[in-house]
């Protein structure tokens with residue numbers, strides 16, 4: 001048996017046991033997996049990476065005291081990202097892939113990807129880094 005932490009499309013997390021990794025996929029395909037909280041069937045395995053987890057509001061966040069030099073640098077960095085990178089939103093993996101394979105002109109982009117998409121990008125050798133902070137609103 002393996003235990004997976006699952007997460008629905010509304011960000012609810014819950015644990016569930018499966019006989020093996022295939023049985024999760026099988027059950028999911030047949031619509032037998034639903035969120036324990038809201039019954040959504042849009043459920044994915046969660047690796048509990050805080051920056052990708054939209055349901056992290058109840059958890060502790062990493063904070064830094066204001067008015068420090070570092071805080072200013074983070075602010076400058078955010079500003080720089082927002083002024084130089086194009087926000088492609090949910091299309092991040094598509095856009096990143098298109099640039100990687102020369103289908104589109106390379107430019108700095110910022111956007112969101114699911115954990116699975118991020119894994120695929122990494123496997124294809126497409127370079128990206130997660131933002132070091134939680135930021136739903138890039139613009």
Ligand SMILES: [Zn+2]
Nearest residue numbers: 008012035038
């Ligand atoms: Zn839910």
